[in-house]
Structures are given as structure tokens and as C-alpha cells.
Amino acid sequence: MLYIQAKELSESEVNISTQLLGQLDALLPSGTPGQHRRRIESNEQKKKRMKPDSDVTRLSPSVRNQLDSLANMKGEQVSARVTPEDAEKDEWFVVKVIHVDKETREFEVLDEEPGDEEESGGQRKYKLPPSRIIPFPKRTDPSSILDFPPGRHVLAVYPGTTALYKATVVQPRKRKTDDYVLEFDDDHEEDGSLPQRLVPFHRVVALPEGHRQ
Structure with missing residues (x-):
């Protein structure tokens, strides 16, 4: 008798559960809730990544000003990395824009004093992106002059050459227009010491991040 009652109760619970599941299926949209939610989120993410055509084609005033300032550098001397991205070492030279x-935002520059290793033996031209160009401070524009403190690593023109090398500032300066006292890497004397060399302020720039020498 108890077995029969228990069996009837069990069958009744199954029927009620089946009815409830049917009602839930009627209320919910097709597909599992999780899948529907993920699909909406992915569409929203795509919308966030997409930019209107006007944002791509229209240049902001700041970008226009930057391009204008680059165009105004024609005829000036700048520091330029002439070696490709996959080169073992970065070579920087003084070139003329x-x-x-x-x-294209490309600089066409002229190496006015190529080294002895140049096969052509003459002046050489390069087309370089802005990322491989560093303007020198202007003698007539104090706002363009950077003040590197002692201990700071910089990129500077080695005296008597048109090549730039990594160096360290070793003495403070009283004025921004004073020469820098630098110690160049790999510029060792016979006794292993590094000589201190004077370099004009307008031939010293910030050391690029990731510089290889």
C-alpha cells in the first residue's frame, strides 16, 4: 500500500515539473538566455570599435597644426635614424630636410656628409617616417631647448662628426644655452676611462626609447 502511494506521488511531481517547464519555454525567446546575451554583447562591442567615416577622414585642428609644423622644417637640420627596423644597431645622423x-607624413632628408663607407661616395637621400626624426633645439627659440640634468642619458653629436651616439650628462649647466659636458658610451681611453667632451646644446636630444647601440 505504501509503495503504491509513493509511486503516485512521484508521477504527480513529474507531471507538475513538465507543465512548469512548458510554461517557461513559452515565456522565454528562442535560444538559450546565455547565447542571446552573448550575441548582444558582441554586437555592442563591434559598435564601439567601429568609427564613423567622418572620424577617419576628418583631421582635427591639432593634427593639422602638427602637419603644418612638420612642413615648416624644410631646410632645417634634424637628427634621423637611417637604419631599418630590423637592424642590429640604430644609426643616427645629422641630415637636412x-x-x-x-x-604620407614622410620626411625626405639628405645626408650631406656621408661616411667613407658609402659606395656612391656622394650625398645620400632617405625617406623616413616622423618616428625616425628628432628635431634639434633651435638656438633662437628658448622654448625648444631641453635641460637634461647630470646622470641623464641623451643622444648627442660626437664632436667632429655628423653621427649621434648615446652619452651621459656629467655636469650641471648654469644656463640652457651652455654647452653640455658629456661622456659618450664606448669612448674609452687606453686606460679605460671615459673622456669628458663638450657638445653644444643644439646638438643634444632626448635618447629614444629602446635605442640600440
């Missing part, structure tokens, strides 16, 4: 393409 002869043209700036506003559309």
Missing part, C-alpha cells in the same frame, strides 16, 4: 609629404 628637403621635403615633407603632408599626405
Whole structure:
């Protein structure tokens, strides 16, 4: 008798559960709730990543001003990395800007004093992106002059050459227009010491991040 009652109660619970599941299926949209939610989120993420055409084609005033300032560098001497990205070492030289393409933002520069290793033996031209160009401080514009403290690593023109090398500032300066006293890396004397060399302020720039020498 008890077995029969228990069996009837069990069958009744199954029927009630089946009815409840049917009602839930009627209320919920097709597909599992989790899948529907993920699909909405992915669409929203795509919308966030997409930019209106106007944002891509329209240049902001700050970008225009930057391009104008680059174009104004024509005829000036700048420091330029002439070696490719996959080179073992970065080679920086003093070059002259002869043209700036506003559309491609490329600098066409001229190495006016190529080294003895140049096969052509003459002046050499390069087309470089802005990331491989560092303007020198201007003698007539104090706002462009940077003040590097002692101990700071910089990139500077080695005296008597047009090549730039990593160096360390070793003495403080009283004025921004004073020469820097630098110790160049790998510039060892026979006794292993590093000589201190004077370099004009307008031939010293910040050391690029990730510089290889």
C-alpha cells in the first residue's frame, strides 16, 4: 500500500515539473538566455570599435597644426635614424630636410656628409617616417631647448662628426644655452676611462626609447 502511494506521488511531481517547464519555454525567446546575451554583447562591442567615416577622414585642428609644423622644417637640420627596423644597431645622423609629404607624413632628408663607407661616395637621400626624426633645439627659440640634468642619458653629436651616439650628462649647466659636458658610451681611453667632451646644446636630444647601440 505504501509503495503504491509513493509511486503516485512521484508521477504527480513529474507531471507538475513538465507543465512548469512548458510554461517557461513559452515565456522565454528562442535560444538559450546565455547565447542571446552573448550575441548582444558582441554586437555592442563591434559598435564601439567601429568609427564613423567622418572620424577617419576628418583631421582635427591639432593634427593639422602638427602637419603644418612638420612642413615648416624644410631646410632645417634634424637628427634621423637611417637604419631599418630590423637592424642590429640604430644609426643616427645629422641630415637636412628637403621635403615633407603632408599626405604620407614622410620626411625626405639628405645626408650631406656621408661616411667613407658609402659606395656612391656622394650625398645620400632617405625617406623616413616622423618616428625616425628628432628635431634639434633651435638656438633662437628658448622654448625648444631641453635641460637634461647630470646622470641623464641623451643622444648627442660626437664632436667632429655628423653621427649621434648615446652619452651621459656629467655636469650641471648654469644656463640652457651652455654647452653640455658629456661622456659618450664606448669612448674609452687606453686606460679605460671615459673622456669628458663638450657638445653644444643644439646638438643634444632626448635618447629614444629602446635605442640600440
